[in-house]
Amino acid sequence: MKKSNSSNALNKEFLHRSCSVNEAIDLISGRWKALIIIYIHEGQNRFSLLKNILSPISDQILGRQLKDLEQNGLISKTIVPEVPVRVDYELTAKGKSLLSIFDSLEEWIAS
Amino acid sequence: MKKSNSSNALNKEFLHRSCSVNEAIDLISGRWKALIIIYIHEGQNRFSLLKNILSPISDQILGRQLKDLEQNGLISKTIVPEVPVRVDYELTAKGKSLLSIFDSLEEWIAS
């Protein structure tokens, strides 16, 4: 039985109210999200392309992460009704603006 | 028994090799880390001060996060052998350089 006052969820809420940085971190801290964004930006904009590059990933996880990213407004997807179905992913403006932050992070971690 | 080929650990390794951004994200994605860094920067540099501000946090979690941050080289701690014992935390250079990245993240999430 789930306790009505799940401290886990409550804490998350507290964090988001306390500081918007935590929201941002939440969005990008999914295990594969940063990588997916980077690869899409590099033109690997299909499900199967991403799957090949992120070799250890499972279909399910990739799908889940893509969905998350889409809901967070970082990527958009376009379904092309060919046979077989094709889906193109691309970064939104918000997704693109993340790239420079990633650059900063790379610099930072290397320092 | 832990499986020898824990895919979880392997994937993490894969990620770090693939892209150093993931390392950085790992360091800051602990649930309370960003907040702790920010508050220490604002002068809330004691265990009990942090505990008061981060009201929902438990001793255990706060201690663990502080330890993580220390091991990652983001904060340093100074033990002052008074009675009772006092411990001062402060940001290292690396910790301080994170602040500007947090600023970027705040801007980004607000956009």
Add this chain to the structure above:
DNA sequence: CTGGATCCCCTATGATACTG
């Protein structure tokens, strides 16, 4: 080809109690 449904496992997070 692109994923959803389902189930399992692990790890970070949390609560509580105890120590110097």
Add this chain to the structure above:
DNA sequence: CAGTATCATAGGGGATCCAG
């Protein structure tokens, strides 16, 4: 005051099968 030891839990990550 400043933690550590122990135990419990939820949710993310993962594998496999299934579907449009």
